[in-house]
Amino acid sequence: MPAPPKFTEYVDKNANRFIQRLADAVAIPSISGDASRRNDVFKMAQFLENHLKSVGVTTTLVNLGSHTMDGQELPLPPLVLGRIGDDESKKTILIYGHFDVQPAEKSDGWDTDPFTLVVDEKSGKLIGRGSTDDKGPVLGWVNVLEAHQQLGLDLPVNLRFCFEGMEESGSEGLDEFIEAEAKKGKGSWFEGVDAVCISDNYWLNTRTPCLTYGLRGLTYFKVCVSGPARDLHSGVFGRAVHEPMTDLIALMSKLVTPDGKILVPGVEEMVPGADAEERKIYTSLDYSIADVENSAGASIALSSSKEEVLMGRMRNPSLSLHGIEGAFYGVGAKTVIPAKVSGKFSIRLVPPQTPDAVNPLVVSYLESEFAKLNSKNKLELECLHGGKPWVEDFKHWNYEAAAKATEAIYKVKPDLTREGGSIPVTLTFAEQLGVNVLLLPMGRGDDGAHSTNEKLDRSNYIEGTKLLGTYLYEVGAIST
Numbered sequence: 001m002p003a004p005p006k007f008t009e010y011v012d013k014n015a016n017r018f019i020q021r022l023a024d025a026v027a028i029p030s031i032s033g034d035a036s037r038r039n040d041v042f043k044m045a046q047f048l049e050n051h052l053k054s055v056g057v058t059t060t061l062v063n064l065g066s067h068t069m070d071g072q073e074l075p076l077p078p079l080v081l082g083r084i085g086d087d088e089s090k091k092t093i094l095i096y097g098h099f100d101v102q103p104a105e106k107s108d109g110w111d112t113d114p115f116t117l118v119v120d121e122k123s124g125k126l127i128g129r130g131s132t133d134d135k136g137p138v139l140g141w142v143n144v145l146e147a148h149q150q151l152g153l154d155l156p157v158n159l160r161f162c163f164e165g166m167e168e169s170g171s172e173g174l175d176e177f178i179e180a181e182a183k184k185g186k187g188s189w190f191e192g193v194d195a196v197c198i199s200d201n202y203w204l205n206t207r208t209p210c211l212t213y214g215l216r217g218l219t220y221f222k223v224c225v226s227g228p229a230r231d232l233h234s235g236v237f238g239r240a241v242h243e244p245m246t247d248l249i250a251l252m253s254k255l256v257t258p259d260g261k262i263l264v265p266g267v268e269e270m271v272p273g274a275d276a277e278e279r280k281i282y283t284s285l286d287y288s289i290a291d292v293e294n295s296a297g298a299s300i301a302l303s304s305s306k307e308e309v310l311m312g313r314m315r316n317p318s319l320s321l322h323g324i325e326g327a328f329y330g331v332g333a334k335t336v337i338p339a340k341v342s343g344k345f346s347i348r349l350v351p352p353q354t355p356d357a358v359n360p361l362v363v364s365y366l367e368s369e370f371a372k373l374n375s376k377n378k379l380e381l382e383c384l385h386g387g388k389p390w391v392e393d394f395k396h397w398n399y400e401a402a403a404k405a406t407e408a409i410y411k412v413k414p415d416l417t418r419e420g421g422s423i424p425v426t427l428t429f430a431e432q433l434g435v436n437v438l439l440l441p442m443g444r445g446d447d448g449a450h451s452t453n454e455k456l457d458r459s460n461y462i463e464g465t466k467l468l469g470t471y472l473y474e475v476g477a478i479s480t
């Protein structure tokens with residue numbers, strides 16, 4: 001059953017207001033990983049709750065307690081829960097999204113202020129932090145509800161919402177909440193949920209919409225090397241003391257080869273290779289080396305084989321080095337020996353890898369490599385956060401409904417993809433609620449999530465809003 005034409009017409013007529021709604025959301029720098037922005041994450045929770053209320057959703061804010069970040073005790077942002085519809089003859093869909101964003105500074109290399117949405121009329125880009133990850137998709141649902149409220153249309157399904165403000169920082173407190181609710185059975189917030197829909201990833205390319213049935217897991221490490229009591233002068237202490245930065249670089253260089261092979265013994269070996277049958281999946285996807293290179297902004301693909309690049313992103317683990325805290329990075333030529341430096345790296349995990357299985361391998365490898373350095377400095381290892389990988393059955397009515405909706409809006413069959421990123425709560429929903437989970441992305445592969453000049457194309461936001469609404473009608477029309 002397609003959505004009524006008046007729904008899609010309403011979305012077109014109100015596109016500019018919907019863009020203003022996104023601009024208002026982007027203006028709140030809700031960076032969960034920055035302690036100084038915690039008030040803004042709370043402000044964003046309030047903004048979202050107000051918008052949901054105004055379109056007829058019954059809402060609750062759930063206090064998730066507090067946590068320690070950068071040595072500070074901080075209140076966790078609340079979960080924003082919502083419900084609309086209680087008709088037993090209809091299916092109930094749980095929608096998840098997040099209202100926190102990655103850090104962004106103009107000085108990182110943005111062309112414009114990251115927290116002022118720029119509507120580039122010529123290119124059709126809506127540029128700003130969170131535009132595609134994940135404020136645009138979250139507001140897409142608000143837009144759908146507004147249209148139904150204003151047009152006096154009944155929703156074809158019951159909806160439950162679970163929006164969090166810590167996704168970019170390990171989803172602290174969320175798994176525990178879901179597990180505790182799921183245990184309640186009757187009377188649980190999630191009672192009656194038939195399936196889950198998450199819009200928080202991207203098309204593989206810039207042309208073809210997709211449905212996503214897999215995510216990589218993650219384990220994120222901080223490797224701290226310290227020694228001197230304070231920063232030292234390299235002219236006075238160079239070649240006289242063990243230098244933390246030198247030890248750290250030696251360790252970091254032992255983690256991964258320049259062509260992406262993970263050097264921690266046992267980690268690559270956990271994953272079985274792809275057989276000819278599986279390779280066909282990657283051959284059939286609408287993708288080329290130009291897609292990865294255009295979205296990376298340079299000709300730097302690791303392989304000239306499309307299948308290898310896709311497998312590297314979708315079905316193989318990867319290890320990335322992210323940064324070094326405490327290192328000198330300013331302008332000029334400071335001749336310092338930093339006293340304490342912390343390297344940050346993460347491993348994207350694929351089945352059957354889990355943080356519990358991989359972390360001990362990482363720890364014992366780094367400890368043994370550090371021992372080989374014969375350094376008198378001190379090594380400390382910390383796993384900052386993690387999550388398991390997830391792969392779903394895509395031959396399910398939830399995917400069938402999403403495929404029909406995609407064909408109705410975009411006039412093409414969607415690709416079926418696995419995403420290289422991580423949304424740890426996905427597996428928790430699947431396991432705890434025992435229902436199918438679908439990823440229905442709004443944005444394109446070149447949106448630059450987590451990067452500078454993050455954008456969502458105007459057409460993806462507006463057609464994506466229609467897609468989310470149409471998906472609900474297709475779910476409503478399925479009889480199982």
Ligand SMILES: C[C@H](N)C(=O)N[C@@H](Cc1c[nH]cn1)C(=O)O
Nearest residue numbers: 133167168169170200201421422
């Ligand atoms: C795919 C999703 N939109 C996303 O960006 N997830 C993040 C989750 C995360 C974990 N640590 C920090 N952020 C990701 O895959 O990096």
Ligand SMILES: [Zn+2]
Nearest residue numbers: 133168449450
């Ligand atoms: Zn993200």
Ligand SMILES: [Zn+2]
Nearest residue numbers: 098133134200
């Ligand atoms: Zn996200």
